[in-house]
Amino acid sequence: MPKQVIKKVVRIQREFLWGGVNGGKKISWIKWSVVCQKKNNGGLCVRDLRAINLSLLLKWRWRLLQSHENELWKDVLVAKYGVDIVRKVSWANVAPPYFASLWWKDIRDIEACIDSRSWLQETIVRKIGNGEKTRFWSDVWIGNRPLCVRYPRLFLASLQKDDSVKELWGELEGGIRGWDLQWRRALFQWEEADVLNLRALIAGVSLSGEEDSWRWVLDPERGFSVNSAFDFFSSELIVGPNILSPEKSIFNFIWTSPAPTKAIIFSWQLLHNRIPTKDNLLSRGVINLDAGSNCVWCGEYQETANHLFLHCKVVLSVWYAIFKWLGVVIVMPPSLFNLFDSVNAVTTSKKVRKGALGTCGGREGTLLEMEYGEIKDFSMYVL
Numbered sequence: 465m466p467k468q469v470i471k472k473v474v475r476i477q478r479e480f481l482w483g484g485v486n487g488g489k490k491i492s493w494i495k496w497s498v499v500c501q502k503k504n505n506g507g508l509c510v511r512d513l514r515a516i517n518l519s520l521l522l523k524w525r526w527r528l529l530q531s532h533e534n535e536l537w538k539d540v541l542v543a544k545y546g547v548d549i550v551r552k553v554s555w556a557n558v559a560p561p562y563f564a565s566l567w568w569k570d571i572r573d574i575e576a577c578i579d580s581r582s583w584l585q586e587t588i589v590r591k592i593g594n595g596e597k598t599r600f601w602s603d604v605w606i607g608n609r610p611l612c613v614r615y616p617r618l619f620l621a622s623l624q625k626d627d628s629v630k631e632l633w634g635e636l637e638g639g640i641r642g643w644d645l646q647w648r649r650a651l652f653q654w655e656e657a658d659v660l661n662l663r664a665l666i667a668g669v670s671l672s673g674e675e676d677s678w679r680w681v682l683d684p685e686r687g688f689s690v691n692s693a694f695d696f697f698s699s700e701l702i703v704g705p706n707i708l709s710p711e712k713s714i715f716n717f718i719w720t721s722p723a724p725t726k727a728i729i730f731s732w733q734l735l736h737n738r739i740p741t742k743d744n745l746l747s748r749g750v751i752n753l754d755a756g757s758n759c760v761w762c763g764e765y766q767e768t769a770n771h772l773f774l775h776c777k778v779v780l781s782v783w784y785a786i787f788k789w790l791g792v793v794i795v796m797p798p799s800l801f802n803l804f805d806s807v808n809a810v811t812t813s814k815k816v817r818k819g820a821l822g823t824c825g826g827r828e829g830t831l832l833e834m835e836y837g838e839i840k841d842f843s844m845y846v847l
Contacts, residue, residue, distance in 0.1 A: 595629030
């Protein structure tokens with residue numbers, strides 16, 4: 465999918481989320497990279513289009529490597545682009561022909577989507593069976609690099625540059641089976657040390673009667689899946705907030721609570737400090753200093769999320785009335801995360817959990833102020 469198409473679709477998604485329809489613009493309170501995070505990591509679990517696109521492209525790379533898929537489409541691609549596409553994981557050093565299609569270029573360029581150029585070779589590795597279809601020196605079958613790259617001098621001196629793993633595994637002197645490495649010249653002393661290291665590296669390899677295959681490192685038991693590839697790309701490409709473990713449990717708490725969805729979404733924004741309090745509106749240029757930045761209730765301190773929902777003397781009376789109704793005794797904590805954590809710790813019944821999370825005093829108070837003007841006794845509107 466072209467980048468410009470992804471950009472336009474994401475803009476449509478963002479406008480739908482924040483209410484900016486028919487060309488109208490509204491504030492995107494939370495970064496899209498945060499929205500695409502998992503719910504316990506502070507997001508809404510919206511799938512990132514770029515990660516989805518790369519996952520589907522990677523699926524084609526995976527299918528090309530599967531020897532059991534003897535299909536016409538693969539034969540056509542091999543005839544057009546060469547046999548290496550079904551033998552090599554990495555195509556980084558292979559330039560696409562001038563007649564390559566855009567689809568093919570997208571599949572080839574998937575390796576460049578992550579800064580680490582070897583990520584594909586680290587996630588798709590060779591699983592040795594009988595060794596017939598794996599080249600000893602050129603293929604990545606042990607470690608994350610070909611042996612020809614790891615031991616370049618030995619590769620140049622080898623007489624078996626294109627031989628398979630099975631061809632190098634044979635009967636040695638004395639009838640013992642092992643690795644039969646042959647050289648075109650006598651090796652130098654320091655090269656002999658490399659040979660010892662090489663033999664130590666491959667000493668634990670044993671061949672079987674099965675065919676060689678490819679293994680998906682991220683899920684070796686079930687193999688490759690678009691979902692596991694998506695999780696990988698999401699973790700690599702989407703930079704989310706630095707959510708600590710206790711905070712993750714709080715996000716998980718609000719999403720699993722029986723509170724109304726509207727209250728849950730508002731709580732999610734509140735924990736990110738992305739609600740239209742005066743300090744947030746000032747920072748975004750929606751209001752100016754002439755309009756004032758003090759709390760709409762007490763008028764004594766700057767209106768921040770923490771003050772409006774926790775420390776304002778008007779809202780404090782509301783909280784104490786709520787907790788008295790719920791039958792909970794609590795000391796008001798210093799931050800919103802601490803408040804949700806306290807509620808999660810002390811609540812046991814469904815009634816208490818729903819009531820504690822479902823009451824959003826500051827937001828409802830703002831709506832009431834807009835409709836009725838100044839309100840002296842806010843507690844009468846609770847619940």
